[in-house]
Amino acid sequence: MATPSFHPPDIDALLLLESPLARAPYEDLRRRMRVHQRITETTFGGLAGVTKDLEGCGSKEEMLGKLDGVIERVKAMRERLNPLTGHLESSLSMLQDRTKHLAEIHDIVGSATAASTSTDATVEAASEPAAASDLHPRYQSWTDTRLHRMITDWLLRRGYVSSAASFVQSRSLSSLVDIPLFRELAEIRSSLIPAPSSGVAPSCSLSLAWCTENKAALRRFKSTLEFDLRVQEFVDLCKSAPSGGASRAAALPAAISYARKHLLAPYKAALAASAEGAPSDGKMEVDPAKDQDEEDQAINARIISTVSQVLGLLAVPPGGYAYEDLYSPLRYRQLYDTLLAAALRIYSLPPQPVLHIALSAGLSSLKVPACYNGERSSQSVHQAAAATDPPEAEGAGPVNEDLLADVHREVEAETRKHDAELHASSSDETVDETRNNDCPVCATVGCGHKKKKGGNELGLGVLAKEVPWSHHSNSTIVCRITGKVISDSGEEADEVVALPNGRVYSRRALEAGFVGRLSGEEVKEEEVVGDGRSPWGSKRDRAQVVAEGGEFVTCPRTKRRFPRSGVRKVYIT
Known part of the structure; x- marks a missing residue:
């Protein structure tokens, strides 16, 4: 059996969907390196002052006590860096495996291109490490791996972490997918949106810990996720307070203390930023250096409005129409969606599954x-x-039944x-x-x-149906019989022809199996044309076939017979 021909794909178009594969571990590695650097600088920055203090020690015991303190701080730093070092090694190994996986497709396409452009087949077979016949299974294996990665990504985003882990383990793809990230997000989702049967109350503690770990990235993206989580914890404190007058008043100090600690600071900062950005004394001239962009202004206005609104929960218990949106349990779903979007942005992952993007691009084309x-x-x-059916309207006249x-x-x-x-x-x-x-x-x-x-x-x-139509600058016609593209150039040059009923086929395929001739008895026989069982579209077609010697063409789809002279060439534009 002949080996199927391999046409090298466009490497630039192929790698458009692969950028998240390499960027995700790189972003994780860079983020952990920053944490490692911050811990190291903080520890040794404090040790510099201790070194100066050692010079002024009056006794040996005092010096030994300060040295013991230095040793304890270094040990504490090492304990904090040990798990981080393991994560760094894991991220670096994952980055190397993914780079190797992407380099494989470069090697496949490069070898295929060299094999297709070579003029000396003997020299090519001797010099190339992979022959053209070996490239097709290599490329098929690579695309299978890519499909498995897309399926795993879809499972992880849908929350099927255990199924995704089993799927990856059976195919040895652990270094090519981001299971640790989505497993962490699944734990956060379980804490924010616990199962109704678990009997566990929603908690923002894991989400706040995640925000603390990624505070620098969230600040860079101007995300208000941490503020929203603090607001939700304040809402939970107000919700948990009893509805009675005296008992509720006794339970509210905890909520008031929480608001002073976590909501008052961003509220004051937003007020100060809004005051700096607003014109003073009614003048419209504002210093461009101090002027804020529209995004910052919108964030500050939202913080001010939110804090002003949630403080009303101190006076209004849940159960009424007022503040129903703040007491709604749907807020936890919104918080998780915001956290998920922030996490995907931090790790340079697309907001929707790669499988959806690939399907949309492929189906649209x-x-x-x-x-x-x-x-x-x-x-x-x-x-x-x-x-x-006529419209029924008042005053309408009688209908002719x-x-x-x-x-x-x-x-x-x-x-x-x-x-x-x-x-x-x-x-x-x-x-x-x-x-x-x-x-x-x-x-x-x-x-x-x-x-x-x-x-x-x-x-x-x-x-x-949900994607746009494809755009083709040049028309491409596929033969209904052979399923191949009809081209007027190359080794398989052919013509596009149309039958009298408008059906279009390739001339070579039509003449190969759908041209016939009436026998002598059929020419003399009188057929009943137009009763739905006759293969002739009209008496004129049959009469023209008889006049032209009995040669006819049968439409493969409708099974209708037409004179061969009625076949005309179609020009593609």
């Missing part, structure tokens, strides 16, 4: 109006039937005729006037074709 012609034509017939019944009968007959044309073949064949069996978008529901045995009627065409 394949989706053309012809994929849905059958669906639209079927809908148009039924819409025509609905349009015959006989005329309306005739119209309905005509529409029903047209509908039956249309459905019979779409479902005229056997039950295990797919029938659609415009569907291409090789097109994944055409495998959709409600396009006027039957489902193959064992097939899935919910195909990719359903998903393709």
